[in-house]
Amino acid sequence: MASDAQNNPFIRNLASSDKKVRDQALDSLRTYLGAQSHISELDLLKLWKGLFYCLWMQDKPALQQRLSRDLASLVSTLRAPVVFPFLRAFFTTIAREWGHIEALRLDKYLYLIRQYVNASFSFLSRNKWKRDLLEQWNSVVEEIPLECQDMKIPNGLRYHVMDVWVDELEKFGGDEWESEDRSEILEELIVPVERMAKEGKLKPLREAAKECLADERLRAWRGQEDEVLDQSEEDDEEVEWGGFAD
Structure with missing residues (x-):
């Protein structure tokens, strides 16, 4: 090998x-x-x-x-x-x-x-978060580590990328992400995570994306800290199985 x-x-x-x-x-x-x-x-x-x-x-x-x-x-x-x-x-x-x-x-x-x-x-x-570069980055992310549907992409890779996303982003601005001039950049950066939360093939993937989006730091940057999160979602039969009926 x-x-x-x-x-x-x-x-x-x-x-x-x-x-x-x-x-x-x-x-x-x-x-x-x-x-x-x-x-x-x-x-x-x-x-x-x-x-x-x-x-x-x-x-x-x-x-x-x-x-x-x-x-x-x-x-x-x-x-x-x-x-x-x-x-x-x-x-x-x-x-x-x-x-x-x-x-x-x-x-x-x-x-x-x-x-x-x-x-x-x-x-x-370093490149001032230029929009064309953000779009190219999102294209790579949505094609591989945060691709929503293709089960050939390892879920462990997906989970880990979402797990470190906010930690690493915080190192490049911290609370500056709360400023109005950075809001558009931030919203573009989290597009792949939001797409996973909506379109992820498996419920655990969608839940992991929602946990990332629910991070207190990210919510504060987006001005969402006072909003009530809606955690409700219909059960997915392909993921959850309660065993044989009695």
């Missing part, structure tokens, strides 16, 4: 316990990526398969977190036309490989996903 990464010395060097070797490999990757104005989808998927297993091979917790932060920092080195294809390849890879992640390895990938949500918001923030 990890043969591509194991046979690639560059990828092995990224997972090295030797800081000098690891930093040199990361610098080389940053230099390469930063020089590209276009990278094909196939090449990005090949790269991300290698990076996925680079983290797979890293066993030391402290180095796992360092590597995840380093991988997320790659977004800041990319030229604008490469950013969203790179993010799409990342989420595609995580979705594809999710079923292979063992329980003991799950935490490091959850941390990597959190770092990538953060890196995405950081890119949008």
